[in-house]
Amino acid sequence: MSSPKNESTALDTPDNSVHPVDQIPPAAQLWPLSFQHVLAMYAGAVAVPLVLGGAMIEAGRMQPSDLPYLITADLLVAGIATILQCVGFLRLGARLPIVQGCTFTAVPPMIVIGVNYGPAAIYGSVLACGLFMFLMAPVFARILWMFPPLVTGSVITCVGLSLIPVAATNISGGYADDAGSVANISLGLFTLLVVLVVERFAPVAIARTSVLIGLAVGTVVAAFMGKVDLSGVGEEHWIGVATPFHFGFPEFPISAVIALVLVGLVTLVEATGDFLAAGEIVGKKATPRQIADGLRADGFSTMLGGVFNTFPYTAFAQNIGLLAMSRVRSRYVVAGAGAILVVLGLLPKLGAVIAAVPTPVLGGATAALFGMIAASGIKTLTKLEMNQNSVLVIAVSLTMGLLPVMHPTLFEQFPNWFGTVFNSGITTGAFTAILLNLLFFGTRRTPANAGVELDDAEFAGVDANVYKTGTERS
Numbered sequence: 001m002s003s004p005k006n007e008s009t010a011l012d013t014p015d016n017s018v019h020p021v022d023q024i025p026p027a028a029q030l031w032p033l034s035f036q037h038v039l040a041m042y043a044g045a046v047a048v049p050l051v052l053g054g055a056m057i058e059a060g061r062m063q064p065s066d067l068p069y070l071i072t073a074d075l076l077v078a079g080i081a082t083i084l085q086c087v088g089f090l091r092l093g094a095r096l097p098i099v100q101g102c103t104f105t106a107v108p109p110m111i112v113i114g115v116n117y118g119p120a121a122i123y124g125s126v127l128a129c130g131l132f133m134f135l136m137a138p139v140f141a142r143i144l145w146m147f148p149p150l151v152t153g154s155v156i157t158c159v160g161l162s163l164i165p166v167a168a169t170n171i172s173g174g175y176a177d178d179a180g181s182v183a184n185i186s187l188g189l190f191t192l193l194v195v196l197v198v199e200r201f202a203p204v205a206i207a208r209t210s211v212l213i214g215l216a217v218g219t220v221v222a223a224f225m226g227k228v229d230l231s232g233v234g235e236e237h238w239i240g241v242a243t244p245f246h247f248g249f250p251e252f253p254i255s256a257v258i259a260l261v262l263v264g265l266v267t268l269v270e271a272t273g274d275f276l277a278a279g280e281i282v283g284k285k286a287t288p289r290q291i292a293d294g295l296r297a298d299g300f301s302t303m304l305g306g307v308f309n310t311f312p313y314t315a316f317a318q319n320i321g322l323l324a325m326s327r328v329r330s331r332y333v334v335a336g337a338g339a340i341l342v343v344l345g346l347l348p349k350l351g352a353v354i355a356a357v358p359t360p361v362l363g364g365a366t367a368a369l370f371g372m373i374a375a376s377g378i379k380t381l382t383k384l385e386m387n388q389n390s391v392l393v394i395a396v397s398l399t400m401g402l403l404p405v406m407h408p409t410l411f412e413q414f415p416n417w418f419g420t421v422f423n424s425g426i427t428t429g430a431f432t433a434i435l436l437n438l439l440f441f442g443t444r445r446t447p448a449n450a451g452v453e454l455d456d457a458e459f460a461g462v463d464a465n466v467y468k469t470g471t472e473r474s
Contacts, residue, residue: 020329021097021284033328034336036205038344041099041316043211045341046354047366048102048311049074051166054359055111058175061118065232066247068351073242074102074310076345081301081313082338085294086331094286094294096278097334099319100301102311104373105159105266107166108405109259109424110311116420117253119309124250127306129260133268134299137292140268146434147269150441153380154394154433155266155426158401160374162425165405167370170363183225184360191218191364199368211365218361227360233352240348246309255417260312262427264302267314271298274315281320282329389440396436401429 025033049070056062081100088095106126114122171188173179195214199207206213222228275294279286286294301313319337323329344350384390404410404423411419422428 019284021095021282021331023330024332025328025330030330030333030336033333034340037099037319037334037337038340039212040208040319041101041337043209043215043365044104044316044369045074045078045101046071047211047362047369048104048107050354050357050362051163051170051366052107052110052114052311053355054170054174054362055166056114056119059115061114062247064355065235067355068232068348069242069246070310070351071354072240072345072348072351073246073308074305074345075341075351076242077301077305077308077310078102078313079338079341079343079345080304081297082341083335084301085297085315086335086338088293088297091293092297092300094275094278094290094297095331096275096284096286096290096294097282097323097329097331098274098278098294099316099334099337100298100313101316102305103263103267103270103314104163104370105155105270105426106260106263106312108159108162108426109263112420112423113253113256113259116416117251117256119247120249120251121253121256123245123247123306123309124252125256125260125306126310126312127250127303128252128257129264129312130299130302130304130306132261132299133264133302133312134296136264136268137295137299140272140292140295144269144272146438147265148437148441149380149384150390150393151430151433151437152266152269152273153377153384154397154401155377155430156380157374157377158398158425158429160370160372160377161398161402162405162429163370163373164367167363167367170359171367172360172363174359176359183227187218187222187225187227187358188360188364188367190221191215191361192367194218195365195368211369214365214368215357215361218364219357222358222361227358228356230353230356232355233349235352237348239346241346242308244307250306253417253420255420259421259424259427262430263312264299266426266430267298267302267312268295270317271295271314274317274320277317278315278320278323281323284329393433393436393440397429397433400432401425404428 024030049067053062053067053070057064057067078101082098085093085098085100086095087093106129110122110125113125169175171185173181173184178184191214194217195210198210198213202210219228271294272291275286275291279290298314302311305311305313319334381394402425405425408423411423414422422431
């Protein structure tokens with residue numbers, strides 16, 4: 001990837017003593033550009049609490065009234081995490097223009113944990129995951145070789161494929177009395193069509209908000225069909241602050257912690273690629289110290305997510321793509337996006353409005369989102385020079401990852417702890433991919449790392465683009 005060091009934008013000032021990343025634009029320019037970043041990530045940010053909360057409500061582990069809290073708390077913590085990553089504090093934050101949001105990688109195992117143990121175990125595991133990420137940050141470079149694109153591509157593909165059944169259930173209407181009705185499925189497919197039309201025909205800046213537009217248009221159509229219930233909006237306050245440990249004091253089942261620690265490992269790999277990619281795009285190469293500080297901030301934000309009952313946090317790759325498109329490099333523009341997210345997280349009524357999105361509409365919009373995640377994993381794998389061993393690693397990893405998705409009762413007769421770890425396709429697929437890569441290739445100097453176009457971005461002896469290609473996803 002070529003560096004934009006010699007490119008200029010309307011925000012680059014004549015003062016060459018300050019790098020464009022560190023320049024603060026005038027407020028009249030800063031806030032509209034910040035809002036653009038919020039629009040680019042908003043649908044992905046709210047989709048995670050909607051999907052997880054919906055699954056917990058169906059399992060009887062949460063109440064519908066909990067959904068607005070999940071949404072606003074998530075936006076609040078995402079905003080704090082973004083500001084921390086951009087502005088930095090002591091050894092926290094990469095000080096690069098990176099938007100933080102909850103990772104979809106954690107959703108399947110969190111659903112399994114919630115169904116088996118309840119919300120308190122989810123957030124205890126999130127806390128443990130964050131602590132693990134925080135402690136691993138300084139030494140992560142030493143094991144980064146264990147996650148070549150063969151592993152990351154397989155895991156990301158598995159993430160997308162394992163979430164598609166969730167989208168299918170939602171398109172049909174979830175578990176409501178009218179589930180599977182023609183009206184529900186038509187509404188879900190119409191929403192998917194809106195997303196596709198926007199992606200195909202809209203200008204690039206608008207196309208980046210295709211999922212958000214699909215949610216909005218689908219909800220309007222659903223309102224005319226009588227499928228939107230806004231009764232909960234009137235019950236919420238205009239302004240409110242998320243309370244720590246909303247679902248009770250956290251619990252720490254060992255199996256649940258193991259499942260999310262595996263997610264934490266994958267998240268560290270994804271985040272490393274995002275930092276390297278962002279550094280190249282803005283012309284300020286991420287140093288090993290910056291990457292360690294950024295990973296440490298991810299861990300801290302994830303622990304904060306455990307306190308406020310939200311999710312593990314990492315960089316949002318679509319916003320890194322927006323950096324390349326807009327060529328606006330100031331980290332303070334993205335910090336402004338974090339401030340907007342904090343404000344949105346203090347508006348419970350907004351959370352209630354988002355919670356009113358009908359299940360089929362959510363299913364249609366997330367079907368596109370999950371499909372794009374799977375496609376980005378496949379894209380990573382296509383950059384490899386395949387041989388029989390690498391094909392076998394991919395095949396077995398995907399098979400093992402999809403077994404519990406295709407047959408949810410597969411481990412029903414196993415101990416509860418075993419099901420908690422391996423009933424999630426993500427943890428099963430990741431565990432398999434890591435082990436098989438070590439079995440067949442062993443070290444970084446292997447065909448598992450071959451076939452990727454490289455440039456001068458390196459971190460601890462590892463080629464940056466190996467990991468960057470695995471992060472081009474929603």
